[in-house]
Amino acid sequence: MIKLKKLFLGFNKKSGRSNGRISVRHKGSFHKKLYRKIDFFRNKYNISSIIKKFQYDPNRNCYLSLLSYKDGTYNYVLKSENCKINDILISSLKKIILLNGNSTILKNLQIGIYINSIEEKPFKGATISRSGGGFSELIFKDNNFAIIKMSSGKKKKISIYCMATIGKICNLFLKKKMYKAGQNRWRGVRPTVRGVAMNPVDHPHGGGEGKTSGGRHPCSPWGKKTKGLKTK
Known part of the structure; x- marks a missing residue:
């Protein structure tokens, strides 16, 4: 049995309130849930890891992959498309095999590749293309900067030393149909x-x-x- 207590945190419900006053309407009465710590830095360089299992995360619209590293530690990362259980993933600042789920800096990637979980500044942690079905395309790079095109069509210029994960984020929960009003209430959405x-x-x-x-x-x-x- 894998002990994962260190990867979970209590989730403080705000219910759309600030200092007791409603600041965001139609929020409240969530079902209890825990926050999963996700590795957006991918800074365990050159240590291979294996995907143990995929898990649902109530705070996101995509699955999480549980990685088991060779040094005995565990981490959650966002699941990339076409990843399977027992796949071996690696994160490195050097050139790596371009497989979905592997992470490296933009300098090592070829133009036209789809990427997700991209840093805006080096060593800041991934902030771009993190939602279900999200991805960006690397369309240009030179000695200092790269230009990525996000799925919205917007282009962004960032450093070539920013980390990114190869592939698109899985999108299993984008077309979720609600069968009764209560299902929205479980998610904390109150009537409008x-x-x-x-x-x-x-x-x-x-x-x-x-x-x-x-x-x-x-x-x-x-x-x-x-x-x-x-x-x-």
């Missing part, structure tokens, strides 16, 4: 009431005789436009 069903004191769309459809441009409870208004 339509503005037109409220009273005038509660929402700009509220009030009116019988059923009305707002009578003004769609807006938030605080009067900010919600369609077409540029936010950036």
Whole structure:
């Protein structure tokens, strides 16, 4: 039996509140869950590891891979596509075999390769392309910098000494169908009431005789436009 207590933390529920006041609406009553510590640094260089099993993480929309290293330690990493149990993975600053799940710096990768879990600055830890189905494409590199194209189409210029993992993130949970309202409540999503069903004191769309459809441009409870208004 693998002892993994060190890889788990208690999860403090905020329920969308700051100093007791609601700052994010429609959050609360989560099911209990633990936080899994994930290795976003991949800094156990040149020590081979084997994938022991895949695990569901309630805090993410992708599976985790449990890695067992030769020195006897264990770590969670985000599961890359096409990885299988008992695959051998490695992380290195030198050139490595370009297999899904292996990690190295952008300097060692070829242009056109798909990557995930990318650092924005060297030794900072992965912050880019970490969600289910997420990936970026390496489209250019020179002696100092590389340009990656994210799945949104946005391009980013980063150092060639940033770490990245080869392949796309698995996306098993992107198309999850809810079969009852209770399944959203387990996830901490509380009901949302339509503005037109409220009273005038509660929402700009509220009030009116019988059923009305707002009578003004769609807006938030605080009067900010919600369609077409540029936010950036």
